[in-house]
Amino acid sequence: MADAVIEIDRLRKCFGPKTAVDDVSFCVAPGSVVGLLGPNGAGKTTLINCLTTLLVPDGGSATVAGHDIVTDPRGVRAAIAVTGQFAAVDEALSGRENLVFFARLLGLSKSGARARAAELLDRFGLTESADRPAGQYSGGMRRKLDLAASLVVPRPVLVLDEPTTGLDPRSRETLWDAVRRLAADGMAILLTTQYLDEADALAGRIVVIDEGRVIAEGTPRELKKQTGGSVCEVTIGDAATRTRAAALLAGFAGVNVRDDAVVVPVRGTEDLAGIIRDLGADGVHADDVAVHPPTLNDVFFALTENRQAPDGTAAPVPEARS
Incomplete structure (x- = not known):
């Protein structure tokens, strides 16, 4: 430059x-x-x-x-x-x-x-x-x-x-x-x-x-595009059920656990339908399912996902708070 x-x-x-x-x-x-x-x-x-x-x-x-x-x-x-x-x-x-x-x-x-x-x-x-x-x-x-x-x-x-x-x-x-x-x-x-x-x-x-x-x-916009079109947050209050849900959804790229939710980048209605289908087939009940545009939090976790397990237990303490 x-x-x-x-x-x-x-x-x-x-x-x-x-x-x-x-x-x-x-x-x-x-x-x-x-x-x-x-x-x-x-x-x-x-x-x-x-x-x-x-x-x-x-x-x-x-x-x-x-x-x-x-x-x-x-x-x-x-x-x-x-x-x-x-x-x-x-x-x-x-x-x-x-x-x-x-x-x-x-x-x-x-x-x-x-x-x-x-x-x-x-x-x-x-x-x-x-x-x-x-x-x-x-x-x-x-x-x-x-x-x-x-x-x-x-x-x-x-x-x-x-x-x-x-x-x-x-x-x-x-x-x-x-x-x-x-x-x-x-x-x-x-x-x-x-x-x-x-x-x-x-x-x-x-x-x-x-x-x-x-x-x-x-730019923030460019980085957000890397996570896909949207992010799906599946809120599950029970910790054991949440861990099971994260394991079930491990096939989706970028899945991670934050607080009381399993967070999954989605690239269309087919991904969203697949999340609901996989959870339902295993009898996992979600307290809430929400879809929103990606934030920098989502970018951060997607970029550093190789350093954490799907259930979040091996994750480093991220420098991210909202």
């Missing part, structure tokens, strides 16, 4: 005999959000640590705003803003004091730091609470303050590592709006998240990695 701000080419990182990141390649353009998804242990954190110069890769290459992560780590760090899973602000300081503190650390003058703090407080809707201790902020307010602190000095790249973990739905929506505005202003944003609806809402492209390798890449 000619105008990419982040370029990753066959990046590899090993820890002893284990390859945590295996020939990963993708790009992030200015003004775009790329979602990085995968199950626990897929290699996302290792990849982010390489990209932010916390780890040195064992192969391949990556550049951030033209700076090589191995030969020019200082340039990379000057071009990248990172917001981690937990707010890094000082709860004893007010919101304004936190931002002024970070601005002064990054070389702004006293007047410049105060002006930048006021600008960011206004941008993130924190002006009314600016002089309250950050420890009195709600979780959503602290996350907004943390994001504002990472933007004290404008940078072309923002890495968001699970930015809304633990937030209520309203706070998540508020932070989503802030991320959309940053992308609209031209930032290149790399997002890792446990919430697939978050990736669906924010990311123009999604990269799915599993066991260190990229297993799928595309």
Whole structure:
């Protein structure tokens, strides 16, 4: 991608005999959000640590705003803003004091730091609470303050590592709006998240990695098409019956168990009729049968189905919640 701000080419990182990141390649353009998804242990954190110069890769290459992560780590760090899973602000300081503190650390003058703090407080809707201790902020307010602190000095790249973990739905929506505005202003944003609806809402492209390798890449719409036309959820309250139903439907590609339902991608009325016929022939009673368009949750489970048994007992803990 000619105008990419982040370029990753066959990046590899090993820890002893284990390859945590295996020939990963993708790009992030200015003004775009790329979602990085995968199950626990897929290699996302290792990849982010390489990209932010916390780890040195064992192969391949990556550049951030033209700076090589191995030969020019200082340039990379000057071009990248990172917001981690937990707010890094000082709860004893007010919101304004936190931002002024970070601005002064990054070389702004006293007047410049105060002006930048006021600008960011206004941008993130924190002006009314600016002089309250950050420890009195709600979780959503602290996350907004943390994001504002990472933007004290404008940078072309923002890495968001699970930015809304633990937030209520309203706070998540508020932070989503802030991320959309940053992308609209031209930032290149790399997002890792446990919430697939978050990736669906924010990311123009999604990269799915599993066991260190990229297993799928595309727009949310393109990825959803891979699961077929629709998804059938067969709700069965009894756990033993649900396990038996999953075994009966194991012949359908992508079948998996989620919560109290057996979920099966279907490609037409013939598949749906086959599900009902197979369950009925074995005397399995379903509490409910529903058909809906595929979601990113469905994509996630379909792409990583090789790592879980049909009854779900061998499944890894997926980084997916809805």
